[in-house]
Amino acid sequence: MGNCCCGSSSSSFNQNQFFFTQTEGTLVIPFGAGIETTVLTLPVTTTFNLQRLKLDYVVQIAISLAAGNANFDYGVGVRLRRNGVLLSTQSYTNAASRTGNPPANIHRRQVPNTWADNGALVGANTYTVTVEFFQRLLATTTLTVETRSLNAIVFGL
Template sequence: MGNCCCCTSPSPQNEFFFTQTEGSLAIPFGAGIETIVLTLPVTTTFDLQNVKLDYVVQLAFTLAAGNTTFDYGVRARLRRNGVLLVTQTFQQSGNRTGMPGASTRREHIPNTWADNGALAGANTYTVTLEFFQRANATTTLTAETRSLNAIVFGL
């Protein structure tokens, strides 16, 4: 289930916004295919106001039985109103010799980003995932627990 909240922090000039979700979201495979995993509306009161963003996405890569190696890659992208702010690339590969059964590898993509390019008013931040690399077609990806928060700094 997801939560979204916007509230004023103890300092009347700063505001805190957040969203957090626990649950699996399947991420389709394919270069150039992005799936939105987090969306956060944030309101700024003046142009170029400082916004500190923190997010983390837990990834679950499911590996099929019989595969002796694994190799996968995912890109996380943070955008404001559709404008790309940052891309992170996460890739892993290794040997699974001696592990003949199916397994799940859990990984995390965290980030902290300072944005001072927002214009005054309503802004929407999104985090997307692109599952662009896998050695075996049976490797699947789900986004599990994920969260995004923003602190908007006043004058």
């Protein structure tokens, strides 16, 4: 996982800055409505109140279905926050039936988002992305997150 801030050494009020974090690796998400797991954290510094930021993230989710699961139903929520304040919520749900005696398999999906934020106060701000596994038909259905990234561009004047 890496964090970076890039900008010019001249006036910070006129220059854009870039921050990012990205990681690969499997992280198990526990099941339960209201249980959120932080999958990305990005500290961002602003130089004045209400400075404009553009945030982009993507989280790859992997839903594992056990062999013999003829029916499945699952729901995943992904949330973006600034300093604990909710900015955005995305929900992904899927339900279907499989015929016969289906083998085990994994459904992989990418959940992307772009968000413009102009509510940050001057100084240190922390952006987080959380995942909630809030719905499943069978206890054998599990959720992990894999590759994920979050970046921010902070715009000068």
